[in-house]
Amino acid sequence: MTSTAQPPPVSGAREAHPDHLGHVIFITAAAAMGGFLFGYDSSVINGAVEAIRDRYDIGSGTLAQVIAIALIGCAVGAATAGRIADRIGRIRCMQIAAVLFTVSAVGSCVPFALWDLAFWRVIGGFAIGMASVIGPAYIAEVSPPAYRGRLASFQQAAIVIGIAVSQLVNYGILQFADGEQRGEIGGLEAWQWMLGVMVVPAVLYGLLSFVIPESPRFLISVGRTDRAKEVLREVEGHSVDLDARVAEIDLAMRSEHKSTFKDLLGSRFGFLPIVWVGIGLSVFQQLVGINVAFYYSSTLWQSVGIDPTDSFLYSFTTSIINIVGTVIAMVFVDRVGRRPLALIGSAGMAIALAFEAWAFSADLVDGKLPTTQGVVALVAAHVFVLFFALSWGVVVWVFLGEMFPNRIRAAALGVAASAQWIANWAITASFPSLSDWNLSGTYVIYTAFAVLSIPFVLRYVKETKGKALEEMG
Numbered sequence: 001m002t003s004t005a006q007p008p009p010v011s012g013a014r015e016a017h018p019d020h021l022g023h024v025i026f027i028t029a030a031a032a033m034g035g036f037l038f039g040y041d042s043s044v045i046n047g048a049v050e051a052i053r054d055r056y057d058i059g060s061g062t063l064a065q066v067i068a069i070a071l072i073g074c075a076v077g078a079a080t081a082g083r084i085a086d087r088i089g090r091i092r093c094m095q096i097a098a099v100l101f102t103v104s105a106v107g108s109c110v111p112f113a114l115w116d117l118a119f120w121r122v123i124g125g126f127a128i129g130m131a132s133v134i135g136p137a138y139i140a141e142v143s144p145p146a147y148r149g150r151l152a153s154f155q156q157a158a159i160v161i162g163i164a165v166s167q168l169v170n171y172g173i174l175q176f177a178d179g180e181q182r183g184e185i186g187g188l189e190a191w192q193w194m195l196g197v198m199v200v201p202a203v204l205y206g207l208l209s210f211v212i213p214e215s216p217r218f219l220i221s222v223g224r225t226d227r228a229k230e231v232l233r234e235v236e237g238h239s240v241d242l243d244a245r246v247a248e249i250d251l252a253m254r255s256e257h258k259s260t261f262k263d264l265l266g267s268r269f270g271f272l273p274i275v276w277v278g279i280g281l282s283v284f285q286q287l288v289g290i291n292v293a294f295y296y297s298s299t300l301w302q303s304v305g306i307d308p309t310d311s312f313l314y315s316f317t318t319s320i321i322n323i324v325g326t327v328i329a330m331v332f333v334d335r336v337g338r339r340p341l342a343l344i345g346s347a348g349m350a351i352a353l354a355f356e357a358w359a360f361s362a363d364l365v366d367g368k369l370p371t372t373q374g375v376v377a378l379v380a381a382h383v384f385v386l387f388f389a390l391s392w393g394v395v396v397w398v399f400l401g402e403m404f405p406n407r408i409r410a411a412a413l414g415v416a417a418s419a420q421w422i423a424n425w426a427i428t429a430s431f432p433s434l435s436d437w438n439l440s441g442t443y444v445i446y447t448a449f450a451v452l453s454i455p456f457v458l459r460y461v462k463e464t465k466g467k468a469l470e471e472m473g
Contacts, residue, residue, distance in 0.1 A: 024144065024235050028151045030208035031138045032158035034094060034131035037101050037201055039162025041124050043294040044194060045070075046315055047170030050299050050308075051181035051191035056114045060432035067295055068429035069118050070125035075421040077129020079414070082137070084130070089222075090138040090215045093130060098206030100127035102199055109188070109196025129421075141215040144236045153330050156394060160326045162201075163294060164319035170194050170298075171312040179309040220249050263408045264415060271415070272408070277460045278400055278416035284453040285396045286423035288349055289446035290388050292431050293318055293381065303435065304360065304377065305368025314378060321382050325389025337465040338395050342457050345391020350450035352384035357443035392453075402464040 045067055053063050077097075085093040104124030111117035135155045143151040177183030177190035185193055216235075219228035228249075229242040236245070266272040271279070292300070297318060301311035333341060359377035362370050369377060404412040434442040 034135040035158035036162040039159035044166040048191035073122040073125025077126035081133035101202035105198040167316040282420035287449040329394035348387030353447040355380035361440035
């Protein structure tokens, strides 16, 4: 879902192993709580969509804007988090995000009207954007080089687990409300509880941020060298030459090229070709309609006659499939390569989406899909998520972290990530109206993008497996 460029390991630390790996894992897991909240807050709205439509008596266009408006906050949060973290530190940035997640959860739980529900969604989106940047950056900076790759995967794992837990919580709350999204529980409607429960992991994230250390890289940048040495000793062990490590980190920071937007411009077509390839990867990742599965799946299943309780259950099983696919990608991305996984994923998604389009083309009988089409639609939806998760869900971020030359990596990653948020917004905002127009036709569009991603990868995307970052040109 998101990531950030990781600083390359310095020579003096490559063989260092932590004396207390359990402590390092705890620090990494605490930071990855931001990823958990990223996944949770992104997808928890799935359970509230139809209740919000009914509560405020709004049409598909307005509903789509309320759902998608959080992505504006995501884009702003992602764009500003890096600078905030450089000014006040990674830990303070996490604490700000935790406060925003908490405030968003409470506000979304007890909105006065539609407009302030939308406002709290934007606040939550800002926190998501911050978490999407600060988590991977912090983990990369505190991880011992020998373990950095495995520890970095905590963020992506936390995101998909957050998605699954949000759907499980929604399903559980629906059970307490007798299957009614607007059923009352303790004076509030079920959908309000769904949005409000996020306050629990948000508060936990904030508390954990007080017990993990600041990044050594930031401490060195603000002159707190002694504290930086203490943290390095905690995470890299007692055998490390701390003075040499501090000197290496300081030298690396001083010699870094701060890439700017101007560095991305070419003589033709605006951006450099490699930047356009990064943008293309980001956009294709979203235009296959993956976030329809995480934002609207309950609504989708109810629209073809599946009762709310079952629709919530299928949303949960889909999120479990997402976890399985992500694990598969983590296992194979360094074995079979990035391009093969992307191509396998594109082909699998195209076939699954085509079957969904066929199933949704059937006329409803008594408000339901015919049995055959209903089964096909459910199976195809799960297959689609599986192929996305084992390929584009992980591979795109691996590509974006590796494919750009060192001198433009940070700026190019920022542009590609922004393109992804914009494409995410376009799909999220358009789905309700498109599905009202023609649900099958909507899935034909997603199928077309999955098919087009195949020649795009074959023609423009180069394999990065096994190449040093310095080799990218």
